[in-house]
Amino acid sequence: MGKLEVNKIYEIDSINGVSQLPEIDLTITSPPYNLGIDYGVYKDNLPLSNYITFIKTVFRGVYKATKEGGRICVNVPPDIGVLKERSKISLDTLYDNILTECGFKYRAKIVWHKNQITSRTAWGSFKSPSNPNILPPFEYVLVFYKESPKKIGEKDNIDIEKEEFIEWTNGLWTIAPESKKKTNHPAPYPEELCKRLIKMFSYVGDTVFDPFSGSGTTCVTAKKLNRNYLGFELNIEYVDLANERLGLANFC
Incomplete structure (x- = not known):
């Protein structure tokens, strides 16, 4: 089976696609x-054990394709409710374990503070210690690496500025969330988040991958920053949307 070409977003199931990956330098994904979100094609309400198996299978393929010193950055909220199990789990802990089991090693945990006041309706036990509901205004980006924490690259291919490096190495990033209406996708994340991760953890000319491409934000940002990109997405409507965005993307 041949390897997929870069600078494309493929309408493909991630489990099937990862076996065809070329070498990649950086994976950024959410x-x-x-949670039962309507993505149009993908079934987002699997039994928890099936969900874990699915994610592990994808990330094992990502690990195999990642170069030594390559990184993976996974955006997750701190916790979710598992409806079928009628319980709540720490999603960042779950993904820490999954990434470790797949062979990756822990590097850092970035707190993405959304700087957003949401409409509060899910109070739990309102004004009572009986069962209050805590809604964190932040998400995490889990940063792991393959084999070596040091990534080899040419000095001329570094594009992060001094001021950016100083600011972004502070692990609390305040970035407004992306609008669902603007992206026509139910679960988008902002280009600024991808921009920081790409410039912090890759060199110009590296290949950036997203196994759950959605509206294509990872790939669009990679193109703007003169990286190769590769994305997988099941829903052809989102593939078309991402390709439209890629056509409008201008290099920085």
Whole structure:
């Protein structure tokens, strides 16, 4: 089976696609969280054990394709409710374990503070210690690497500025969330988040991958920053949307 070409977003199931990956330098993704979100094609309400198996299978393929010193950055909320199990789990802990089991090693945990006041309706036990509901205004980006924490690259291919490096190495990033209406996708994340991760953890000319491409934000940002990109997405409507965005993307 041949390797996929870069600088494309493929309408393909991630489990099937990862076996065809070329070498990649950096993966940035926000996977489905199994919350029952309507993605049009993908079933987002699997039994928890099936969901874990699915994510592990994808990330094992990502690990195999990742170069030594390559990184993976996974955006997840701190916790989710598992409806079928009628319980709540720490999603960042779950993904820490999954990534470790797949062979990756822990590097850092970035707190993405959304700087957003949401409409509060899910109070739990309102004004009572009986069962209050805590809604964190932040998400995490889990940063792991393959084999070596040091990534080899040419000095001329570094594009992060001094001021950016100083600011972004502070692990609390305040970035407004992306609008669902603007992207026509139910679970988008902002280009600024991808921009920081790409410039912090890759060199110009590296290949950036997203196994759950959605509206294509990872790939669009990679193109703007003169990286190769590769994305997988099941829903052809989102593939078309991402390709439209890629056509409008201008290099920085």
